[in-house]
Amino acid sequence: MPTRRAASVDDYLAGLPPERRELIDEVRRLVNRYLPPGYVEAMDFGMICWQIPLARYPHTYNKQALAPVAMAAQKHHFSLYLMCAYADSVADRGLRAAYALAGKKLDMGKSCLRFKTFGDLVPDALATVLAATTVERYIEQYEASRRSV
Numbered sequence: 001m002p003t004r005r006a007a008s009v010d011d012y013l014a015g016l017p018p019e020r021r022e023l024i025d026e027v028r029r030l031v032n033r034y035l036p037p038g039y040v041e042a043m044d045f046g047m048i049c050w051q052i053p054l055a056r057y058p059h060t061y062n063k064q065a066l067a068p069v070a071m072a073a074q075k076h077h078f079s080l081y082l083m084c085a086y087a088d089s090v091a092d093r094g095l096r097a098a099y100a101l102a103g104k105k106l107d108m109g110k111s112c113l114r115f116k117t118f119g120d121l122v123p124d125a126l127a128t129v130l131a132a133t134t135v136e137r138y139i140e141q142y143e144a145s146r147r148s149v
Contacts, residue, residue, distance in 0.1 A: 009041060009048050020073050024048075026118050027080060031069055034127040038135035039068075047072040047081070052135050061146065068138045069130065077114045080126075084133040086111035087141040091129045098125030 006012035009028075013021050031050060032041065039050040044067060051065035060066055068084035085091045099106035102122045107114040115121055 006043055006046070009043060012043060012048060016073055020078075023078060023118060024071065024073055027071060027078070027121070030123055030126060031071070031130060034130035035069060036131065036134045040065075045070070047079075052138065056135065057139055060142075066138065066142055068133055074114075077116050080113040080115070080121075081111050082113055082126075082129060083111045084138060085129050087138070087145065088132075091132060095122075095125050095129055098122050098128075 006015060013024065016024060028048065035050055038052065038056065040053050042049055042051055042065075044051065044065070047070045049065075049067040049070040051067045054060075054063075054065050057066060068082075068087070070081040070083075072079045072081075082095075085095050095108075096106055099122055102125075104120065104122060107120075113121075
């Protein structure tokens with residue numbers, strides 16, 4: 001299993017067994033294909049994260065880059081963290097409805113979508129959520145959430 005010490009996405013991937021690396025890479029390609037421009041893929045919190053660079057938006061409460069999407073290979077499953085769906089009730093409802101329509105079990109907490117195979121995912125629904133998450137929209141959602149704190 002990769003550890004929090006992976007300095008780059010390539011290091012993280014190199015630390016995975018081939019079959020787990022293939023699945024992470026497949027989901028990574030999906031995220032990279034549909035997430036709008038302006039995000040940077042990086043390692044943070046021991047995971048692959050897609051972040052809004054601090055140079056673009058430095059006004060976070062913890063001085064860390066905003067990361068609406070992250071992904072990790074856990075011990076018994078994979079996790080796709082969709083803060084972009086958690087922060088957007090319309091996206092969350094759409095994702096849940098798409099899973100129901102596809103007849104697939106949605107194993108999701110607040111933002112953590114757990115899966116064991118690519119077949120557990122509904123790629124079109126994920127593409128819709130990702131494509132709707134522009135940098136500007138996510139910053140607006142973040143700022144709106146901070147006003148209520």
